[in-house]
Amino acid sequence: MNNVIVEIGKKELKTTFKSKSVILPLLMAIGIPLFALIPQLPKAAAGGGLEGVYLILFMLLLIPTVITSLVGMNAFLNEIKWKTIKSLLVAPVSEKEIFVGKSLACIISGLIVEACLAVVILAFLPIPIDVPILITLLVIGPLLVMFATFLIISATSRFPSSAEGGAAAFIPVGGIMAVFLLCFFLQRLFKIGPTLTNIMIALILAVLAFVTYIIATKWFNRERLVTSL
């Protein structure tokens, strides 16, 4: 991978996880839903209804996307607050490299949480593992993290002040909810099974993540960031 992207990603992780204002919400975002939802999984499985299991899984998958949003929310706002944005933008680094570097920190944070969740669910919980569950955890989860990352980074690079007060954190959640609702509607319309539904969700997420990335890198505007100081 491009060295500059890695450098930006590393710096982003260092500065983010040294900030107390991020650590506490992060722990709460992981802890509260985890302790509330994980015990419900075996109960839902024992009840015989796999739909309940899928629903809880999707809710669990929102945890990594919340982490991603929290990490990404201040990516540009902090540069503006610390007045480091000019030093970053004056370096011979392309818009794509800045965007991907900032996204890398969010994706890594989200994927670590997602991987932990997958290991706990697959290895330790007494639920029947089927193809839709595997697709959910191993494909949809990472795609959700990427989609959420590109949404939050594109929104905050264009409108850095949207991160103030946490308003920007709702953008990825809103986007993901819209995808889920669309898929739910399509599933009912075409009466398709859980495996096909999950494949459809994965495909829609992959396309949306790619389109968001393309639009966001085209949207990236140095002057807008400099003049927002």
Place this chain on the structure above:
Amino acid sequence: MMIKVNNLTKEFNGVSALNGVSFQVNEGEVFAYLGPNGAGKTTTVNILATLLTPTSGKATVAGYDVTKDAMEIRRLIGYLPEDFGLYPSLTVYGNLDFAAGLYRISKSERKERIRELLEFFGLWEKRDVLASTLSKGMKQKVGIARATINDPKILFLDEPTSGLDPGMAREVLKLILRLKEEGKTILMTTHLLARAEQVCDSIALINKGKILRTGEITDIKAELKSKTLEEVYFAVVGENYE
């Protein structure tokens, strides 16, 4: 000619910040860009550093056009923003290391370059100190060290002595002189006229987005029969000063 600015204009939402600015900076000279607050100094520097695009006119840095060849210019320049541009949660070393990474300096080369710079700026002992805990003067020194990490041909220093006590301001100006001796072309904005006079070869005086006077200090002083740069400043800017 290292920097050439010709009839440059810049508007923000229809409000004019620069109005037909023209001046030149020769290779190896220290050029002071002087004017009251809001005169357009930072806007000009930001355009030359490729952070802003001009509304009209032309500017070249080392022969490269600021609009068309932005990436080439970024490789050649160093830039010190008014507020140091340091990450508070990174150490002095960490800040320079990150900057070196942005300029694609290899890991092996990087260690040597950072050590060299920290020693040059007298900061080696402070290498593990968090940037947030440094004094203003120290931050400014680290900021200049950061701006020179890529061994730039041209340095843009926006208010390098702003807010510093006289001792630290003198030290920073000494550093600027040392950088000049290394052959770098330096464009700096400043309010400290007496200090600027000691290090600068040429100046441009700007007010309300217009260049009022530009040229070598000695020529301008002779022309205006002024003894000091301060006298020149008030003779030129004085009547237009708001």
